Amino acid sequence: MSSQQQSPQDNRNLIIAVLICGLIFLGFDYYRMKTAPEIEPTMQTETIAQEGASDAAALAPQVAKEMAQQQQAVTEAQASRTLPVRASNYDGRVALKGGRIDELNLTHFFEDLEDKEEVHLFLPAGDKVFFFEAGWLGQNIESPNSETVWQASANKLTAAEPVTLTWENGQGLQFQRTYVLNPEDYTITVTDGVSNTGTAPQTLTHYAQLHKGATPEVTKDLQKQSTYTRYVGPEGFVGGEHTEVSYKDLMKKGPQSFTTRDGWVGISEQYFLGAIIPEQEEMDKKANFRYTNVRGKNYFSVDVQSEPMTVPAGEYRETTYRVFAGPKKISLLEEQGAKLDLAVDFGWYHIIAKMFFDILMWLYGLVGNLGLAVILLTIMIKIALWPLAAKSYVAMSKMKKLQPKMAQLKEKYGDDRQALGVEMMALYRQHKINPASGCWPMLIQIPIFFAFYKMILISFEFRHADFGLWIHDLSARDPYFILPIIMGLTMLIQQKLNPPAADPVQAQVMKMLPIIFTVMFAMFPAGLVLYWTTNSILSVAQQYFVMRRLGVEA
Template sequence: MESQRTFLFIGLLLVSFLLFTEWSKEQTAANADTSAVTQQVAGPANNDQADVPASSQADVPMQATVATRSVISVTTDVLAVKIDTRGGDIVEAKLLQHAETHGSDQPYLLLGEFEGKEYFAQSGLIGLNGPDASSQGRPVYQSEQTSYTLSGDELRVPLTFVDSKGVQFSKTFVFKPGQYDVALEYDVTNPTADPVQVQLYTQIKRTVQEKGSMVDQTYLGAAYGTSEEPYEKYSFSDMADANLNKNTQGGYVAFIQHYFVSAWVPGQEKNNTIYSSLRNNNSIIGAKGEATNIQANGTAQLTATYYMGPKDTDALEALHEDLDLTVDYGWLWFISQPLLNLLKFLYSIIGNWGLAIIAITLIVKTLLYPLTKAQYTSMAKMRMLQPKMQALKERYGDDRQKFGQAMMEMYRKEKVNPMGGCFPLLLQMPIFLALFYVFLESTELRHAEFMLWLTDLSSKDPYYVLPVLFGASMFLTQKLQPMTVTDPMQQKMMTWMPVIFSVFFIWFPSGLVLYWLVSNLISIAQMLYIYRGMEKKGMKVRG
């Protein structure tokens, strides 16, 4: 196979993969839009009984204690959270260590109301005597303070509610320094002479939303894990088609977006039901625990953990053995994860993400050098056989069968593998695609600076310098490998390939374009070195 045809095939394969991914995203968004009913989204003031899932038992109406509703502010070193006393939901979360946009002094708003949409973390107690199952609406909790600030090793934010029968409910959020996970503790005290039954639910509510460009985020939607399914995506369109209803021990539910994730992890020793719903353009994914009975004059505690923060694989895995899979590297995760670990290790030594990218490129290209040498050697030998190939074409004319037999005999005598230039390139493609997901999914690269004008390796080059240089490197590669294809259409496509890729890479993260530019430059240097060695042996490999 001729080098230009091989390169053209690889380029078209890559473009086809990216276009197919984008088409899949558009189809998912379109299905969700047509299945959901769009309306004005209600804010926390209407965050009521409509969000509460059905319990496993019939609901018993109860008269709730009259209380004034308020919003509680909680601040730690990494989080600024607001909790609505109606239901005790987390209705806003700002990540203090992550800027909203590059160079901004505003922290990133992960949960909350923005652009007519809402994203909340909800939890409560349903069942026969659960306060969230009341026909009067969700309970309004009492709080001793309207604001809390973490100052020690732990910050406890207690909310209390007493129902009409005197049953006491204490909902406590536990924050710790440096952590994006928050423990939830529900303490139920039953001073009555009758047993009480409650059922804990934890869920995430998010307005149906289209994701942006493919290079902005790989997946926007829900996900869950069970004892049999470690990680399953459940998109907005999936919710529109059917409601989830899966029983499992342990498990988790999550909402995933570019660089960030929120997830509820219920008690892993309990049997839980993973569920979903889509109503009024609002999607919900959650987990319901088993019904818990509290005997007369008895107490019980129900617990869960909520994570709201960056896609930190170590922190996520510490909460649940499969939760780190929400850092989705696609089907090449087994290559992406080691590459990310190597990239982080290089950064710990160098201290600059751009230089770490260059270093990992050098390492990858060095490890692949034997394949690269085989590739260019095969290409050079194929070019040397072009005169003999043309002579065979003239001898056999339109007799393709005889021409093919003669060509294979020539390859055998000259000891040339016509696929020698193709297989090495194909073997390198998984590494390129794995790095594609690394640059898109790695929170560490968000707003990472390099030098000069490259102040954010997670976004496109603002001046398009890297895409232009990448196109120039492709053009130089073509010049160093004289075109041997004879088909006019293929010749035109090869001629325009540098321009096409330069335009295509304008929207790619600059860190990814930097990797491919450096990879091309190293390939050019390796090609010249290999060709010089062949020429010293008397082989004319360049025209």
């Protein structure tokens, strides 16, 4: 059969094959985190010459390495010098040694639904270290570092009671750091200042850093969490664009630096984010992404460094920035500005996925159930595509009505597929049937499906979202596989409504599709399966309605 005489069933099979390939790819991607090989780290040997505060790019790696080495040696006695952090959404601590925020638990969110253990975003020690620290660098000047023990203005940090830490270097410089909790938007405002009480000007460089340490085993898990459809790791909006510098790239290629005037840097998890948002001012800053290995433990860091600033004698300088530590909830990220919402990256399907997400959140505000919102959005999409789908179902219904005549042609021409194809196309033209029109609904569904997949996979809003009945987490697979089974049954019904494949081999393959799709969808998030199941049920109903209207026996 020539390409011009391809049967409509061949076209449909080609589209189904493309869809199956895409589903297999997504299924592999979804479970890739369980089978990804460990990446062997290459040790970085950093020789840092103490060239003074004017060379911030050289000083910062030394700071990162010192912090990693000192973190290894933290004892219980040292760690006890802390201030509790208490807020409606936070439970953590500030370590007076280093002045760092090294523990933050998100009290409104749990690691899983069964154990009800709070999400631990910042951790001071163990096999997963994650903390925030800031400081100053200068030439021939003692400046605050990881060993510095600060004095606190209060015995706890709360939303109602900010804390100011102070430390004097004995050389005419007094440093202070003020922490202000903003629990309503999961940010901590940090103001770092320095007063020069000496007789000579001093030049200093300020840095703010997020530091993540992991054992080789945990590093392996972190690498697995980044897949083709979602990103986990160091990232930021620097130099006017969203940049992702993966754990793998840092371990293989070494540190990366960018010059920027606005934006942010952070370390992202699937649903949570730690980020530093500097003042959005017309002043160049350095954004750095780094990796080092100390005694077999991997350390990753992101930092923002100011340009060297001179503090004249008798004067005071300060810099203010925010630390975001919370869920990657899009509305929350958008409120922060600085393009922080790009931490939720919809990728190639950004326009479609973001549009669906916005409509979905509007529907969720109306009905109060995200699963019901998915069903309503699916109905809206189906209504929008109704005319196109109706034309397709009319064409397929007419083709099914022609089955007796097509059977006669098959009997007449036997194995002469080219002659059979010519006569079939003539039959379609005689009855004004466009066989290609039957493919459009499936073609349209492909980008919609992938956009839904991306949206559900990376959106925090689906995490632990309760649909009711047996589904209590729309971001996880259906625990009892009820939705995939219902979806498979609707596919069987739809096959009965469609005209049979002309080729016996193709007919057998088509019979296997409901089983193949059921198995593949069983491992997808329940929210995605809910969308596809609802869409399949609506498609069956529409096709049955069209066939009844045309007098075609179902």
